[in-house]
Amino acid sequence: MAISAKEVQALREMTGVGMMECKKALVETDGDMDKAVEYLREKGLAASQKKAGRIAAEGAALATVVDGVGVVVEVNAETDFVGKNEKFVDFVKGVAAVVAKEAPADLDALMAAPYGNGRTVQEEQQEMVLVIGENIKVRRFARFAEGTSVAYVHAGGKIGVLVNFDTDLSAEHVEAAGRDVAMQIAAMNPRFWDKSQVDDATLENEKKIMQVQMANDPKMAGKPEKVLEGIITGKLRKFYEENCLLQQAFVKDGAMSVEQYIASVAKTAGGSLTFKNAVRFEKGEGIEKKQENFAEEIAKLQK
Numbered sequence: 001m002a003i004s005a006k007e008v009q010a011l012r013e014m015t016g017v018g019m020m021e022c023k024k025a026l027v028e029t030d031g032d033m034d035k036a037v038e039y040l041r042e043k044g045l046a047a048s049q050k051k052a053g054r055i056a057a058e059g060a061a062l063a064t065v066v067d068g069v070g071v072v073v074e075v076n077a078e079t080d081f082v083g084k085n086e087k088f089v090d091f092v093k094g095v096a097a098v099v100a101k102e103a104p105a106d107l108d109a110l111m112a113a114p115y116g117n118g119r120t121v122q123e124e125q126q127e128m129v130l131v132i133g134e135n136i137k138v139r140r141f142a143r144f145a146e147g148t149s150v151a152y153v154h155a156g157g158k159i160g161v162l163v164n165f166d167t168d169l170s171a172e173h174v175e176a177a178g179r180d181v182a183m184q185i186a187a188m189n190p191r192f193w194d195k196s197q198v199d200d201a202t203l204e205n206e207k208k209i210m211q212v213q214m215a216n217d218p219k220m221a222g223k224p225e226k227v228l229e230g231i232i233t234g235k236l237r238k239f240y241e242e243n244c245l246l247q248q249a250f251v252k253d254g255a256m257s258v259e260q261y262i263a264s265v266a267k268t269a270g271g272s273l274t275f276k277n278a279v280r281f282e283k284g285e286g287i288e289k290k291q292e293n294f295a296e297e298i299a300k301l302q303k
Helices: 005-017 019-028 033-042 047-051 086-102 107-112 121-132 171-188 200-215 225-243 258-269 294-302
Strands: 060-066 070-077 137-144 150-153 159-167 253-257 273-282
Touching: 005 019, 005 033, 019 033, 033 070, 047 253, 060 086, 060 150, 060 273, 070 086, 070 150, 070 159, 070 273, 086 107, 086 121, 086 273, 107 121, 107 137, 121 137, 121 294, 137 159, 137 273, 159 171, 171 258, 171 273, 200 225
Parallel strands: 060 159
Antiparallel strands: 060 070, 070 137, 150 159, 159 273
16 A cells, blocks of 8 residues: 555654654555554664653764864763764764765754765664664754864863864964864863953943952952952953953963964964864753662662
8 A cells, every 4th residue: 555755754753763664664564553653663663762762961072074164063872881882983973974065054954864875864863773772862063164174072072172264374284273272172161262252241240240249358448440440351351361262371381372372373384374163062061961879779679
């Protein structure tokens, strides 16, 4: 009998299994939805639906450059062990390659994009769930098609950083400078790239905090308003130096800022090098991890 695309989609939504496997199940069961679900469960495929509800906060963040396109992705798994699994690592690289090639507009577009083996990224993700036995989820991505990008991966995938420049320097000079800047971003995790990006609301909030601190400081009592304003200006300068990448002290040489370091590389090489943008992904960032109570687990097993 003929199986409609609507029926295949319905079975896919019920089970989380790929389109081709869903169509096969419906064909084998003459379009009976309940029997198709049983068929997939018997094949061990529908198990991926249960795994999809489990918290995935480990995995890996990968930054890379593919055919001149800078890409950074985060793919999550349930355990740190799986994050080092060869099949999982290959999947993460494959997702990055799709991002570079297909330029998806958002995560939904990425998941619907061809993975390159006859399956979509969504279907390949489901395949990984079945093969590896954990919930696996592509979480986010970023892409720089313009300019020159430099990628850096810290601690085997704990942090992925992609830095983008506008430059006419040789690849060797850009790579060295980009790696230094990316390492700075990985280590310091600045809130802003440049002080010009700090919004008025943030500045006003910082000023209020500084004013309260000075009001509670006996040493500040009786000081003229002009002096207090000067102190706030100095504190804001320090705020920029602590929170804005280009104004931060360069980790490898505290005598200069990151901005000055980039300018020095350009001057030495006899060309231009301008920081344009960057992305920093840290695996599991913002995901609430499940806290296991091993005493309770043991107690349950003994009942």
